[in-house]
Amino acid sequence: MADATRLELTWVGKDNPVCPERRFLLEDSTLSHHADGCTSTSDLLDNRLIHADNLLALHALEQEFTNAIKCVYIDPPFNTGQALRHYDDGVEHSRWLSLMRDRLVLLHRLLRNDGALFVEIDDTESSYLQVVLDEIFGRSNRVLTVVVRRSAATGHKAINRTPVNVSEYIHIYAKNRAAWKYKPTYVRRGDYDWAYSTRLVNPHDGHEQWRFEPLGELVAKTLGYKSTRDARKALGKKPFDERVVAYALKHSEEVVRYAQPKIEAVSKAARELIGQSERDAGRVFCLRRDAFSDMYFKDGNRILFLRDKVRNGEEGGLVEPLTNWWDDIPWQGIAREGGVVFPKGKKPEKLIRRILEMSTDPGDWVLDAFAGSGTTGAVSHKMRRQWIMIEAGDHCQTHVLPRLRRVVAGEDPTGITVAEGWTGGGGFRYFRLAP
Ligand SMILES: C[S@@+](CC[C@H](N)C(=O)[O-])C[C@H]1O[C@@H](n2cnc3c(N)ncnc32)[C@H](O)[C@@H]1O
Numbered sequence: 144m145a146d147a148t149r150l151e152l153t154w155v156g157k158d159n160p161v162c163p164e165r166r167f168l169l170e171d172s173t174l175s176h177h178a179d180g181c182t183s184t185s186d187l188l189d190n191r192l193i194h195a196d197n198l199l200a201l202h203a204l205e206q207e208f209t210n211a212i213k214c215v216y217i218d219p220p221f222n223t224g225q226a227l228r229h230y231d232d233g234v235e236h237s238r239w240l241s242l243m244r245d246r247l248v249l250l251h252r253l254l255r256n257d258g259a260l261f262v263e264i265d266d267t268e269s270s271y272l273q274v275v276l277d278e279i280f281g282r283s284n285r286v287l288t289v290v291v292r293r294s295a296a297t298g299h300k301a302i303n304r305t306p307v308n309v310s311e312y313i314h315i316y317a318k319n320r321a322a323w324k325y326k327p328t329y330v331r332r333g334d335y336d337w338a339y340s341t342r343l344v345n346p347h348d349g350h351e352q353w354r355f356e357p358l359g360e361l362v363a364k365t366l367g368y369k370s371t372r373d374a375r376k377a378l379g380k381k382p383f384d385e386r387v388v389a390y391a392l393k394h395s396e397e398v399v400r401y402a403q404p405k406i407e408a409v410s411k412a413a414r415e416l417i418g419q420s421e422r423d424a425g426r427v428f429c430l431r432r433d434a435f436s437d438m439y440f441k442d443g444n445r446i447l448f449l450r451d452k453v454r455n456g457e458e459g460g461l462v463e464p465l466t467n468w469w470d471d472i473p474w475q476g477i478a479r480e481g482g483v484v485f486p487k488g489k490k491p492e493k494l495i496r497r498i499l500e501m502s503t504d505p506g507d508w509v510l511d512a513f514a515g516s517g518t519t520g521a522v523s524h525k526m527r528r529q530w531i532m533i534e535a536g537d538h539c540q541t542h543v544l545p546r547l548r549r550v551v552a553g554e555d556p557t558g559i560t561v562a563e564g565w566t567g568g569g570g571f572r573y574f575r576l577a578p
Pocket of ligand 1: 487
């Protein structure tokens with residue numbers, strides 16, 4: 144019964160959760176699959192593809208997987224009212240809420256104490272879903288909502304009578320906010336941050352002797368010009384700026400910017416040094432820290448180094464910390480991913496990869512109870528995470544199964560295959576509910 148003293152979302156049927164009888168999962172070994180040459184049943188082989196309604200399947204998994212899953216990602220039907228090719232995307236609002244609630248309660252049980260749930264949704268049911276999630280996980284365990292840009296305002300959508308809807312949302316909840324650890328993630332930054340406009344020219348001297356010069360002047364001199372102004376005039380603004388950026392990236396260890404610290408957010412020791420640096424203009428002060436890198440202050444400002452914003456590798460070049468606005472993942476071209484056609488449902492492999500990168504390590508269990516075309520399993524497999532996928536539709540056999548077989552065989556060149564250096568291996572077991 145609803146508690147009259149509590150603020151909560153109510154709907155018809157909320158007080159009657161479905162409690163199915165426990166059923167067992169039976170392996171269909173004719174459809175289970177492992178890479179050629181694999182004979183042992185090591186971890187990578189114990190992935191599970193389950194062809195069943197997810198309520199019954201999750202219930203069946205409880206015995207073995209309670210408190211075992213590190214990351215749940217789900218992308219349920221958004222309830223937009225459309226009849227899509229592979230599944231129905233319109234059920235009565237209250238029914239949708241009950242369906243989601245019953246499944247989320249089970250998913251919550253399966254999560255590890257340090258695990259997290261990621262739910263992808265659009266704005267049709269997003270707000271209601273968030274309140275349901277608050278009730279199941281507790282508001283204090285809400286991590287963040289990410290906005291994902293899935294398309295652009297081009298084509299026929301541009302003639303809409305409202306602003307064009309190009310977004311989806313990912314609600315993130317930890318099972319226990321204090322125990323969940325975010326693995327810091329960086330994304331490529333397209334433009335140069337011109338606040339980094341100064342170079343420390345004598346880094347090997349003690350910080351009290353440090354001297355700084357404007358980047359533009361240094362570059363102009365190395366090119367044989369007297370000043371930035373002369374160099375810009377001779378070369379043109381854009382070519383000269385490009386030289387400055389190249390120079391800055393090459394010397395990122397010594398290129399700096401100044402930033403005004405938020406006094407209320409820094410330690411007492413840092414506050415004292417900020418005050419001293421204000422009084423003793425031009426001199427650099429250093430705060431040594433055990434667990435973190437040292438902090439430097441000058442003229443009341445903190446000195447930030449460009450080196451902390453530069454990475455090698457795939458997200459190489461200039462990077463910045465990931466925010467909750469994800470507009471950098473391409474959705475065009477995902478129709479090809481995995482070699483299966485799944486219109487209006489499939490998600491980019493890169494999107495799932497980002498979620499797994501920030502929340503899991505190799506070997507962790509990942510669960511997707513609304514598998515669709517099998518993106519989560521394909522990405523988990525290529526990233527060497529263990530996975531469970533549940534899908535009720537026949538596309539479990541026509542889409543997900545062949546997609547994952549290709550991944551195991553190393554015959555799927557699409558999505559994140561190259562980025563992960565995936566060449567095949569492992570396997571999975573195929574299950575159905577016992578009668
Ligand atoms: C939006 S799609 C997921 C797409 C997926 N993220 C991908 O990248 O391909 C939602 C899927 O949930 C499945 N589904 C809906 N209700 C289900 C249920 N009760 N049990 C299992 N699967 C269900 C649908 O058949 C559909 O394939």
